[in-house]
Amino acid sequence: MTLSVDFQVSLPTFDLVVAFDAPSGITAISGHSGAGKTTLINALAGLLTPNRGHIETDGRVLFSSELEINLTPESRQIGYIFQDARLFPHLTVIQNLKCGRWFRRLPANPSIIEDIVTLLGIEQLLSRRPSQLSGGEKQRVAIGRALLSEPEVILADEPLSSLDTNRKAEILPYFEMLRDQLNIPIVYVSHDADEVARLATTHLRLDHGKIIAP
């Protein structure tokens, strides 16, 4: 599976103009803060509409200014892992995990849920609320929640930047595992060179809204 991207977003201070293909594996996008990384990823997720361009996954058009197609975030099948996890505070961990399956009317399938829970090592946390989790635990649950919605593409917006060094080391292997075991494109935004070096299969550098050589 490949995510093909070619679009332009006008921002107050500069234009974000990007064109790239993200194949299966991790496409890391680095750049200073304010380079347009979050804007880029939000446009992929459908939370923001580009001024013109085209976004598609293996022939499924998600956005096209020419064809006047603009799928809503909920119909893009793109899992989004946010910097701040954004777990639903009123739901338990297991309810958070299941909610994407419920939204998409996917079969409840206990064995898939169990596999992912075990994979992420969050068996002990299932009945807790997000407020009772550490930063690293929250991020693991957020990864599980995105995976269980069975996305065709995963977006991760600086998922480790709010964690300390130890917690980063706790989460990094999970992204390596996603990269090596899932056959889907993962667009991973980060300004941390070490993280990018360790994870990226493809590396793009963003500067003032343009992709420059890494």
Place this chain on the structure above:
Amino acid sequence: MTDWLSPPEIEAILLSLKVAFWATLISLPFGIAVGFILARFEFPGKQVVNGLVHLPLILPPVVTGFILLKLFGTQGPIGSVLKELGIVIAFSWTGAALAAAIMAFPLMVRAIRLSFETIDSRLEDAARSLGGHRWHVFCVVSLPLALPGVVTGAILAFAKAIGEFGATITFVSNIPGETRTLPSAVYSFMQVPGGEESAYRLVILAVLVSMTALILSEWLAKRVKTVVEGT
């Protein structure tokens, strides 16, 4: 209680509770819808909608009552249609509930709108990225998180509905057993010689009911907030 209160007093209290209960229950879905729309959407005419919702708070209640009478009276544009269907609101307790609901609506909407506004809309974005359609997101994320405000809004509206006087007496008059609510009863007792004592008892009750509602709404809102946030 029967020793302390006379039958007309009990009647007035029970009627007030019935009127306030139905006024709150029927207006709550509308209050949630309007509060959510005002908090989350920008559209032309938003200020007009906002103004209309708040109008009963600012208009003299007698004016609101007069407008209701002209609209919902048996000769009025809405009242005549309802009469065809066999429903008469004017001068009945259902009319009192309508007047109370409209007078309490601004308070209800304000509390609900505020609580929707304080929800982090990025949580709603997260829900959409998981495949949640607007209605899903509303039911699973927005509404549960706004619940403390909804509870506060409902209780405030209930308290306001119990105390509503001006619009009620203008619209549905002051008929014992039908539209003589607690405030109307106080007013009536004040007009008759020897009615002072009854008026006092009802005044004390009104203060008690209102204070209880205020304290209860604060307490419940806090409780619900703890449950919702899981802290």
